[in-house]
Amino acid sequence: MLTKTKIYLSSPHMGGSEQKFVNQAFDTNWIAPLGRNVDGFENDIKGYLGGNNEVAALSSGTAAIHLALQLLDVSKGHEVLCQSFTFSASANPIVYQGATPIFIDSESDTWNMSPELLEIAIKDRIEKYKKPKAIIAVHLYGMPYKAKEINDIAKRYGIPVVEDSAEALGSTYNDQACGTLADVGILSFNGNKIITTSGGGALITKNKELKNKAVFLSTQARDNAPHYEHSSIGFNYRMSNVLAGIGRGQMEVIDDRVAARRKNYNFYKANLSKFNTIEFLDEPKGFFSNRWITCIKTNSFAMREEIRLALQQDDIESRPLWKPMHMQPVFKDYLSYTDGTSENLFNNGLCLPSGSNLTQEDLERVLNIITKTPNL
Numbered sequence: 166m167l168t169k170t171k172i173y174l175s176s177p178h179m180g181g182s183e184q185k186f187v188n189q190a191f192d193t194n195w196i197a198p199l200g201r202n203v204d205g206f207e208n209d210i211k212g213y214l215g216g217n218n219e220v221a222a223l224s225s226g227t228a229a230i231h232l233a234l235q236l237l238d239v240s241k242g243h244e245v246l247c248q249s250f251t252f253s254a255s256a257n258p259i260v261y262q263g264a265t266p267i268f269i270d271s272e273s274d275t276w277n278m279s280p281e282l283l284e285i286a287i288k289d290r291i292e293k294y295k296k297p298k299a300i301i302a303v304h305l306y307g308m309p310y311k312a313k314e315i316n317d318i319a320k321r322y323g324i325p326v327v328e329d330s331a332e333a334l335g336s337t338y339n340d341q342a343c344g345t346l347a348d349v350g351i352l353s354f355n356g357n358k359i360i361t362t363s364g365g366g367a368l369i370t371k372n373k374e375l376k377n378k379a380v381f382l383s384t385q386a387r388d389n390a391p392h393y394e395h396s397s398i399g400f401n402y403r404m405s406n407v408l409a410g411i412g413r414g415q416m417e418v419i420d421d422r423v424a425a426r427r428k429n430y431n432f433y434k435a436n437l438s439k440f441n442t443i444e445f446l447d448e449p450k451g452f453f454s455n456r457w458i459t460c461i462k463t464n465s466f467a468m469r470e471e472i473r474l475a476l477q478q479d480d481i482e483s484r485p486l487w488k489p490m491h492m493q494p495v496f497k498d499y500l501s502y503t504d505g506t507s508e509n510l511f512n513n514g515l516c517l518p519s520g521s522n523l524t525q526e527d528l529e530r531v532l533n534i535i536t537k538t539p540n541l
């Protein structure tokens with residue numbers, strides 16, 4: 166009997182040109198956090214995002230969020246409102262800055278930050294003489310958040326927005342690229358994301374000075390002098406020229422990657438939505454998701470676990486949705502504005518295998534296990 170191979174949630178998928186660009190870095194000896202691949206990768210992203218955006222390639226998405234908060238002058242004693250339903254890397258940099266996170270629950274149309282709860286939180290904090298210093302909103306699983314509503318509220322109270330687009334390269338909101346919808350946007354190229362440099366990230370802004378400041382801070386904040394002169398604290402957050410070579414190869418195939426992930430979603434939806442125990446998250450009008458991960462919402466924790474364990478039995482990786490930050494032990498003492506939406510998603514939701522390199526056979530194998538689950 167043939168042994169079955171493991172099916173992963175989301176694994177790297179090289180396009181073919183990556184090694185050519187990496188070799189160029191070796192051939193020219195630019196084995197450093199600068200060089201032609203870094204410039205080239207930044208230009209590729211810029212071109213892909215469209216519009217008038219500046220891009221700084223960095224060592225990770227987390228680094229990009231950390232720098233974004235510094236560009237917005239978030240520091241000790243400030244409060245930052247952050248989407249609770251997300252990966253911890255959205256919130257950790259708030260604490261790196263000595264600031265205080267306050268968590269905002271999701272709404273059910275996009276599973277992202279609830280504009281209503283956001284405004285309630287802002288009003289409440291202002292009443293307590295603690296006007297929030299920034300907002301971090303997340304396009305979770307590639308689904309855009311309600312950018313107009315969030316931006317309108319942010320403008321009304323004069324609070325800048327950091328757009329965590331780590332999972333949403335290739336998603337658009339009213340035809341505008343995710344990552345370009347707020348004051349500062351960030352991307353991630355971690356190994357599990359829609360394209361990868363093995364590890365990497367980017368900061369996006371329309372303000373050239375902010376981009377320059379991000380690059381300055383990411384390369385140890387060296388002042389202009391022949392010796393090493395420093396008048397601020399810097400970081401070692403710039404992207405390696407070797408890894409940027411991988412990124413250039415990946416940017417050649419980004420459209421295929423988005424198409425493949427969307428195809429996965431459509432396959433699962435076409436075959437599973439007939440079961441009334443399973444729900445999918447449709448795109449509201451004007452929202453285009455890269456469908457980084459296909460998520461299902463089941464009708465109970467028990468149902469979710471039944472499917473997850475059956476898949477595991479067949480060496481297929483699936484995973485509960487992100488555990489909200491307000492439920493995490495490390496963040497439990499922070500204030501939050503919640504209504505149960507993300508807690509419910511966490512309890513009942515499951516991420517299905519969603520890589521762009523899944524074959525039709527792989528998808529059928531996953532489907533076959535799910536449809537055989539007894540109580541479906």
Ligand SMILES: *Cc1c(COP(=O)(O)O)cnc(C)c1O
Pocket residue numbers: 224225226227228251252254255303329331332352353354355364365366
């Ligand atoms: C992956 C991810 C990040 C962090 O990106 P890294 O490149 O892994 O540091 C931040 N936010 C979200 C929502 C992510 O999924």
